[in-house]
Structures are given as C-alpha cells and as structure tokens.
Amino acid sequence: MLILRQLVRFLFTLFLASILIFLLMRAIPGDPAQIALGVNATPEAVAALAAQLGTDRPLIAQYFSWVGGLLSGDFGTSLTSRTDISPLVIDRTQVSLILCGTAMAASLLIALPLGVWSARRARHLDGLAITAGSQVGIALPSFLAGVLLVAVFAVQLGWLPANGWVPPAADFGEFLRRLVLPVIALTAVQASILTRYVRSATLEVMTQDYLRTARAKGMSVARALRRHGLRNAALPVLTVTGLQLTSLVVGAVVIEQVFALPGLGSMLLDAVSTRDLTTVQTIVMLLVVFTLVVNLLIDISYTLLDPRLGRKAETPRRADR
Secondary structure (H helix, E strand, O other): OHHHHHHHHHHHHHHHHHHHHHHHHOOOOOOHHHHOOOOOOHHHHHHHHHHHOOOOOHHHHHHHHHHHHHHHOOOEOOOOOOOOOOOHHHHHHHHHHHHHHHHHHHHHHHHHHHHHHHOOOOOOOOHHHHHHHHHHHHHOOOOHHHHHHHHHHHHHOOOOOOOOOOOOOOOOHHHHHHHHHHHHHHHHHHHHHHHHHHHHHHHHHOOOOHHHHHHHHOOOOHHHHHHHHHHHHHHHHHHHHHHHHHHHHOOHHHHHHHHOOOOHHHHHHHHOOOOOOOHHHHHHHHHHHHHHHHHHHHHHHHHOOOOOOHHHHHHHHHHHO
C-alpha cells in the first residue's frame, strides 16, 4: 500500500509540475509567434505562424496538446527553426544521461569504499588524509576541474582530446577518449561529497548498540559492518545519492559548455538565449520528470531496504479500526 501511495503522489506531483511549467512559459511577455518572426513581421505572418504553432488556441487546448505530445514522444516544434525538436531532444538526452550516469557510477565506486575506510580509520593518518582530500574535492568547482584537466591532459600532454563528442555507435574507442575528462571533472566533486556522507553514516552506525553487541560476540569490525551496519548506513546515503544525481543532471550544463558536449543542458541554454519557449518548456519538463522519477525510486528503495517504514505507515489505519 505504501508503494501505491508513493506512485499516486508521484503522478499528482507530475501533473501539478506540468501545469506550473506551462503557465510560467505563458506568463513570459510577448507573443511566441511575434518573437519567432521578429518585430518587423506583418500581422498576417504572425497570425499564420500562430495558427501553425497552435498558440492562437485557448490555453487549455494548448496544454492538453502539449501533454499529449509528450506522452506520445512528440516534443513539439521549435519556434526558431520551425522543425520538430523530438529527434534532437532524444539525442541530447542520451548524451546527458551517459555523461551523468557514468560520473555517478564512478563516484559511488570511489566513495563507498573510501567513506567506509575513512570511518573505520577515523583516528589514523590514512583516514584523516581521505577526509582532507574529500574536503578539497568539495571546495573545487567542477568547471575549474574541467579547465585544469584540459590544460594538463589535452594541451600539455596531448593524451586526450579537449572537447567534442563522438556517439558510441560511430567509434566506441573515440567515444571513450572524449568521455574521460568530463567524467573525471564531475566525479571529482561528486565522489568527494558522497565520501563525506558515507563516512558520517558509517560513523553513526558504528556507535549503535547492535554493532557493539556484534563486536562483543567476537565479530570483527569489518564483518559486523557488512552483516549489520551497512544496510542501515545505506538509507541516508541513498537519499544523498538521489539528490546528487538530480543536481548532477541539471548542473552538468557547465561541464557540457567546457567540453563542448551536445547535451540537454547546452540545448536549454541555447533555447533560452533565442527565446525558443517550446524547447525550454519541453526540456524543463523532462528535467522535472527525471527528478521526480529519481525521488520515487528512492522512496521505493527505502521501503524495500527498511520494511519497518511500510509497517509504520499502516499503523495509524489499524489503530483507527
């Protein structure tokens, strides 16, 4: 029942978000057709383009047309190029998801062992070194890390290309070479943040009575953590991971600009600069959908990792009966 309520809340939030985005785009001053044609366009040309784009229809009709198009994979027509943006949005989304997904996977592979190790060795030199390194990583902006990586590995050493994108289907080797530097730039910051949270969660778990009891029964620290501690430590880390993933997708626009990657963020910036409201509206909605989906998956994962949450949610109803 708890998962069902989470799904209903997700759909309701998605519905409200779509209305809010649609109304905000319509609140921007100026007729979209007039903006697309320029100030010198004749009223007849503006009216013809408005009829073509459907912006002369009632708002309720425009809203349902837009939502229906999104559900069917039709993302609309660009106001500037007058072409269907669906293929371009799909291609740009793939670039952003590959970049951010790879960076987040690499961040977790680094942060989980380092965070647990630094918690276990909190009073030793290696633990303090990991903590200090994570503090430096948090303070380092991703765009600055990208610029430094380009200066060293692309300009000075010439080992890797400085920018550009090659689809994996075209040349997988070149695709990997161009993916390395932007992924490292994003991973340096994300891994540092996650390492700090994993360390804090592990330290908190290590002070719990059940872990001390396991140690009193003869278990080593590592075994006690594996059997009893890491599952409880995973709950706050899971929340932070979801938040960081959504912020990573939204914030990757800076890295896309540094490395000239044709991602969703750079497409959004281009659409904002040209006042292509249809494209802006669609991309913002896709980002909202991604954020809500990630939050839904986190909520469901919470329920699966800790069944007590589901039982607590059902307790008030049983008491009322």
